[in-house]
Amino acid sequence: MLEAAIKGRPRYWGWVLFLLGVIIIGFIAWLREHHLGSGLTTGLSRDVSWGLHVGQLTFFVGVAASAVMVVLPYYLHNYKAFGRITIMGEFLAICAVVISMLSVFVIMGQPARVWNVLLHPTPRSVIFWDLLVLMVYLILNALCGWTVLSAERKDVPPPKWIKPFIYWAIIWAPSIHTVTAFLYAGLPGRAHWMTALQAAHFLATAFAAGPCLLIILSMIARKVSRFDPGSIAIQTLAKIATYALIIHIFFIGLEFFTAFYSQIPDHMRSLQYLYVGLEGHKELVPVMWTSSILAVIGLFLLVIPATRRNENSLAIAALAVFFSIWLDKGFTFVAGGFIPNPFERVTGYWPALNEFLVAAGVWAIGFLVLTILYKVAVSIKEEMVFDKYGEKQVRT
């Protein structure tokens, strides 16, 4: 099936070359960081020791987990409209897990020693579990996606033995994001992260941002190929994202209530830093407000039926929600937890260019994987004019 990935129009090769270029730049930036020391090449500090990369881990684990939002309705409830895009959800999960794992890898100060995690397995550490659940989830999605797609190409039903793996992946999806939340929610002295709501909140953001990305990718697939993921599927994704977004905004409100009604300084400080600034430090305030405004725009466009049904405004809504959550979870959430520091001092954070280039390289690797997998999937879909339920899935 992979041969589809080495046949394509110049536009396809142009995109692949672009991604390869970004990967090379990111790789050089990563080498540069290790050559000069991350003090000179990142915005991180003794007080804010995690930043953009750990944010990417957090955000993209969510995107990976959100695949369950198409896999579950399709396989457990036989929701036929998702028949065509289930594979897109699974392949997106693979891409997102790759980005997540690489994002952890690039923060390592001693990358050559990373095997110590396997040589000295430490079940009391959440990182150990995070690595384990992500690895398993990657394998499950690759296995399920590839097997089902191969069957589709041969125009036969998928083999029976794959079913347990599909159910396993469904149960596994929330667990990967729960473990990611446990990285934060169990640390004494980091009040901003220490909330029992963390895993639930992560899942809410994931189920909003993930389907929004899938909407955008479906629209792109429709533009660049003859494969049509289907308007009904896109509309259902939009409804899922709407509910998840509402829950996410509700949860933000809950966090604010707990912090500010209780008036416990430790719980208020980080929120103050993020939304209005603290002791003259306002680095992340514009980011936080951009995220909030985008969330409100997305909310209106999604809640109002007319703008949700119109695919142009839906595209805007999907982009707004995706970037809103990316700015929140992928950017400010991690740094915000470190501010103020254990001595009640404020050290700000803003990523350095080199840090951003490394992150861009990681995204590019993920999206190269996604491009190749989608190219294969779409090429197979394009050959089947009708999906397995007799609906037309190819525009002619």
Next chain:
Amino acid sequence: MYDGWKIIIGIIIFLGIATFPILYDLGKAAPPPPEPKIDTPEIQKMVEKKCVEPKSFMKVEHMVLLKDWRDLYVREGRSIYLSADGKQYNISLSNTCMKCHSNKKKFCDECHNYAAVTPYCWDCHIEPKEEG
């Protein structure tokens, strides 16, 4: 065979790359193995010129010995090495090993370079001062 010539060219390029290191060195004499020097003043002073274990053992196993020393010392607080012949040594790379082997360039580096290994001991442990 479809695209036969493409496949053949591909195979030739692959073989070329894969065998390059061997072909490159073909006909050249192998460089002589280095001989670590033990002519430092400290060793000269010793009556019986002997390391913590016999030379034959150290030559082959020094990396295992050093790794074990490191882990037992740092992780278990065991700081004394009782050698097979009953002598006691303080476990320390800089303060025991390198006190005698103060010629790191001749003693460590030459062999390591020859074997193309780059142990990262010296990223942290301070090497003895040497001339030149």
Next chain:
Amino acid sequence: MSISRREFLKIAGASIILGFGDISAINALEKVEGTQVLKDIKALKAKRWAMVIDIKKFKTEEDYKRVIDACHRIHNVPHIENPKHEVKWIWTETYEHAFPDIEYEYIPEDIKHKPFIVLCNHCDNPACVRVCPVKATFKREDGIVMQDMHRCIGCKFCMAACPFGARSYNWLHPRDYIKEENREFPTRTTGVVEKCILCYWRIDKGLPPACVEASNGALIFGDLADPNSEVRRVLSANYVIRRKAELGTKPMVYYII
């Protein structure tokens, strides 16, 4: 040597494979007949090391400097000006920053702004040890929270977990910032986390920590589990406070104010 090279290799190889659980192959050596790796008989022993800092005894700037320099000099702690990239094992914070939870408005000004010696608390229930994915930071039987700089992968999870800001990451090449190297002690390399190791290497030779030795009695060090130890005597005779004890990490550094 009563064991052949071949046999040694076999033992070493097997223990590496068996050790793949985590009982790493550190005992290959001892299986060679006749060799042993022992603890020093001079080593100081305790069930639970603890420290009391009598801040009343710190009167001049020199008192602080002597203690801090004693540690930073022998341990090759780099001196980096930029607070963002600083590396420090023992340093001072004013009372209001060291004890933000019990900083009351109208307490004596001289206490409020007085520098307090801070260092790793060697917690009895350390969060850093819990989160480390490779056991690079671990608790010894005598309570010292160790940092194995050979094993650290530089993930910085411990820095997020430590509520005391006791941990420093090497953001820069540390050797560029060490004025006078102590050639007997290693430096660190970029990309690993370091912190106070309670001079385990001195304790294992029978010496008290360097800061305690340099403090002229202002730092009291001993076995918390021993009712007759000096720390216990001092603790029973003085009112003491600890940093952020409410977090449950059980810090083992006490302060007399």
